[in-house]
Amino acid sequence: MAGADGDDSLYPIAVLIDELRNEDVQLRLNSIKKLSTIALALGVERTRTELLPFLTDTIYDEDEVLLALAEQLGNFTMLVGGPEYVHCLLPPLESLATVEETVVRDKAVESLRKISQEHSPVDLEVHFEPLVKRLASGDWFTSRTSACGLFSVCYPRVSSTVKAEIRQHFRTLCSDDTPMVRRAAASKLGEFAKVLELEYVKTDIIPLFTALASDEQDSVRLLAVEACVSIATLLPQEDLETLVMPTLRQAAEDKSWRVRYMVADKFSELQKAVGPEITKNDLVPAFQNLLKDCEAEVRAAAANKVKEFCENLPEDNREQIIMSHILPCVKELVSDTNQHVKSALASVIMGLSTILGKDNTIEHLLPLFLTQLKDECPEVRLNIISNLDCVNEVIGIRQLSQSLLPAIVELAEDAKWRVRLAIIEYMPLLAGQLGVEFFDEKLNTLCMAWLIDHVYAIREAATSNLTKLVEKFGAEWAQNTIVPKVLGMANDPNYLHRMTTLFCINALSEACGQEITTKQMLPVVLKMSNDQVANVRFNVAKSLQKIGPVLDSNALQTEVKPVLEKLASDSDMDVKYFAQEAIS
């Protein structure tokens, strides 16, 4: 390559241009990503007259190339001569907005939205708006779906006649034959409503919203739920009841579980959008129903929202609503038949304690926590354990420790290693909450047992867990409780366990400090250099390399170096290699 000749040589540019049509996708992609360099070299005029026409026709290319192209063109305004010429970018983006690949179309639309801002109001009407119309009335649904995302950017900046046309086009797309287009229109409904004048929101958007919300395809109806949030925020409170609520009520009781799922999933947003009064009268019963839905997916989605919903209830009678309406449903969910529902609930239920305060938590929530801690499904138990900190703040963890311990022990010995792995990750958190005394008494043995687990991933996690514990409890604690046990494993008949000793030393040396490392760990490591298993020996070399920085130079010279030199002449190739690595 000629890059070395200097920055202003044309040769690299010529190569880039040639590679626009190279057979190798990677090279084409590379060229497209440097399109600005090419355009800069060609100058604005040739970019407009030669480069852009060529790019307009390259829609045959691979998706990733087209995606990069669509992205590049969004930042091309200056390269075609500034806002005055920005409309030259429309033809290539228009053809990209019709390709079958959704990601490419979306990127083209994103770029079109970006450059629409750089159009002058006149250019917007002369060049941009006609493009939107062409796309909106295209033969294939790909172009019509792309049009849906462009209305909202040009609407605020055009004359009122054009505005009327745009509204008309949007109306047409909302009743398009293909569900793809109706879905696109439904998903942009909220965004479009935001730029419309309030009177048109009422006269245009509401009927469209109502129609889409009762579309025959549930995939369209569920998107109307999302639009509901934005529309509700736009309307004055007094109109909500008549214009939005009938549709929302209908969605919450839709025949299709996917629509109800969507309502449950968007519940917090809906709650904020409609305000406290409607929440109290309408959403509370709706939420109760969703928590009791016959489809587990819906219950799980609603269960996920329990905490947020309760938090956002109007404060004056929040406690009363929770206690009399929400908590009874929550109690039922604790013994739901579906484990996903239970585990969704378990991930948020602890958060209720801060809302309800100490007394209510002890009286009403604690029994639920305890039930969930004994749940047959490990995920449920894990979710409770991972959120212990919320309860700790309110009632202190001691209340739970009686039940906590068996739950932890059971998870720690679960037959599935992923479960064991998950509980290990919570150990530092638990240690922090429970305190060193409780930990030493009850949990330390577990942490040690993981070091000799038969799954490597567990042993590995157990090692890094030890590091975190030492960071929490300090070097002295480590010296007394952990280090002796770890070092004891150096004599284990199983070489995997002997290696675990080395891994622990690697992880602990820094946290334990120079003294412990030199006095207690180093001798063990050095002794293991005579191990009969080569894997252990080369891990000795690796360990020495790792702990080297912690040791003082005296120990390095007199103890470590001779051992490494001996290992460097080992009969095993790998041992030799790592010893040499360590020496250098």
Add this chain to the structure above:
Amino acid sequence: MGLALLVGISATFREPDHLTRITQKNRPGGDMQWCFSQVKGAIDDDVAEADIISTVEFNHTGELLATGDKGGRVVIFQQEVEIKSRFVSQNKNLPQFRSEYNVYSTFQSHEPEFDYLKSLEIEEKINKIRWLPQKNAAQFLLSTNDKTIKLWKISERDKRPEGYNLKEEDGRYRDPNTITSLRCLKVAFLLQVPVLIPMDLMVEASPRRVFSNAHTYHINSVSVNSDNETYLSADDLRINLWNLEITDRSFSVPIGDQNRNSCDIFSCCITPCCWRSLTARSSDIVDIKPANMEELTEVITAAEFHPHQCNTFVYSSSKGTIRLCDMRVSALCDKHSKLFEEPENPSNRSFFSEIISSISDVKFSHNGRYIMTRDYLSVKIWDLNMENRPVETYQVHEYLRSKLCSLYENDCIFDKFECCWNGNDSVVMTGSYNNFFRIFERGQRRDATLEASRENSKPLQVLKPRKVCTGGKRKKDEISVDSLDFNKKILHTAWHPQDNIIAVATTNNLYIFQDKVN
């Protein structure tokens, strides 16, 4: 195996005497007459295994016709449009006939594979082809073998770029002077931007998505949903739902669920927001695998989406039942909304009853009101509103009932015949043995047995109805049951979505017939 394509011979319409033939008056009485149009494929009797046609499917306009074969190839034929318009414009009085189908694109869709974990060979045979509704100038289809579904794009290209800076069009590097001047002179006009110039039309097929690793058993059906966003695929024990945009190849299984045999797996496969963002993997919507495989009594034989209602699909079973499921009700459709089943006639009960009641194909009518099923001996039409018996039953080859024993011995009894509707749901078609195929006109209660054979392959020759003699005395023109050739079977047929054009696959030949037009 070579790429011996299905291009073989094809009758041509262009000779004048054929034109006179089609001007002949239609026979009075109005019943449909079929005449030969084209045959594709090699003529010799020696059939290569790879050339056996395994599926036939028209696209939504009928302009394209795709076939898949045991060699993993897909051949697409396109209806020539110019001929039709030329005749119409030249002479309005000339009868209008459809133009013929010519090869448009051929590509290798699937290759033979080997599953090293299970020590199983995976055949390249194309089990099903389904066209997607057209979304832009290109065409898309799904093709599947036993395990893997692929989304193919078939697109046309009529321009190619021209002009390099550093080399000639043929790839030779330019003389060093040009390159030197590019290096030294810093004038931008030396740079050349490629231009696109017209070229001969080129049709390209490119794989866009691969949907794999979701089926333990053999995929028997693929069906695209009317929401244009999802499709289903069915194997013996499970129906999966896919998003056309997303292929992620692995199931994400939450902790604690590594053994995919517990019941809760179904709900976790389809867990939250699978419909919106996470449809990364396919989701099981039906799973009939019992915990203990010895309790297995029934397998899924075919499945299809309702043509308009995106939430409804049906699947048929080896026990002769059809279940209709509504995906709105719950995420896992293990409870059907409707069960279509006809009580067995005890007088017909025999050792073979269960085998011959197994449904080999299920198809919704275009209007979505009826379901057609094919079992070994009959075609049944069910009204969605009546579950206890079919509204119509047509015997395809009742004369075989006495021969079931020998058909069992030569395994023919397990043949999977498909069936199809005509464009306005008034006629149905299905295949039989001896290269016979059957057409049933529903309103008229009329039926015909026709034969796809080389003897009838003169252009626009009217197909003579064939008759199989069942009694003792054989009349002239009748063929006796004993002389039927069971190696010649028509399993796959397709009907043009609007016109009376049918495609019938014999072993390695594709016959196209059309009605004798007025």
